[in-house]
Amino acid sequence: MRRLGVLIFTSALLVTAVWSQTPDKNASASAAKTAEPATTPSVDADYKIGPQDVVRIDVWKEPDISRTIPVRPDGKISVPLLNDVQASGLTAMQLGASLREGLSKYLNNPQVTVTVTEINSRRVYLTGEVNRPGALPLLPNMTVLQALSSAGGFTQFAKLKSIYIMRSENGKQVKHPFNYKEVVKGNLSEQNILLQPVDVIVIP
Numbered sequence: 001m002r003r004l005g006v007l008i009f010t011s012a013l014l015v016t017a018v019w020s021q022t023p024d025k026n027a028s029a030s031a032a033k034t035a036e037p038a039t040t041p042s043v044d045a046d047y048k049i050g051p052q053d054v055v056r057i058d059v060w061k062e063p064d065i066s067r068t069i070p071v072r073p074d075g076k077i078s079v080p081l082l083n084d085v086q087a088s089g090l091t092a093m094q095l096g097a098s099l100r101e102g103l104s105k106y107l108n109n110p111q112v113t114v115t116v117t118e119i120n121s122r123r124v125y126l127t128g129e130v131n132r133p134g135a136l137p138l139l140p141n142m143t144v145l146q147a148l149s150s151a152g153g154f155t156q157f158a159k160l161k162s163i164y165i166m167r168s169e170n171g172k173q174v175k176h177p178f179n180y181k182e183v184v185k186g187n188l189s190e191q192n193i194l195l196q197p198v199d200v201i202v203i204p
Contacts, residue, residue, distance in 0.1 A: 045093065050071065053087075054070045058114075071087045081103060082099070123136060123137060123138055128204055129159070130154055136151075143194060165193065176193060178192070
């Protein structure tokens with residue numbers, strides 16, 4: 001009897017141990033669901049759409065019109081029934097209102113939602129004697145010095161006193177000088193300007 005009691009007690013312990021180690025499928029699924037990263041980018045409501053950005057247009061109960069579409073270099077998008085529509089320079093809400101107004105001629109009270117899914121227009125460009133030339137995402141309040149710090153350093157031929165920024169102002173190309181050696185010393189701070197979309201930093 002004593003041996004039988006020991007066996008029953010041991011079996012009970014084993015069952016308890018196995019049960020405690022069995023994963024709770026519901027809890028695991030809930031945790032996995034909570035851990036899922038958000039895939040939709042956060043875009044400021046005041047952000048103005050630019051060329052090469054990608055927008056998602058959703059028209060309620062109109063799947064043939066709803067679509068994800070890039071903004072062309074001329075700032076326009078092509079939408080069924082409306083053909084070319086100006087998108088560049090507008091916020092997502094303003095573009096939605098424009099589409100709603102245009103579609104009202106063909107649809108009864110269209111419900112339109114516009115979402116910016118990719119921001120590709122806010123870039124600056126580095127060219128010349130740097131180790132990593134090319135496009136660079138324009139971060140808020142980015143200065144020339146900050147952009148250059150992302151270029152991987154200068155080549156041995158770089159003329160650091162003769163760097164300049166090419167910018168389009170009122171339809172004309174304007175050159176803004178930047179003396180790297182003086183700026184890093186704390187001098188000529190006025191040359192370390194805030195960058196704007198499509199600025200080109202030239203390192204001769």
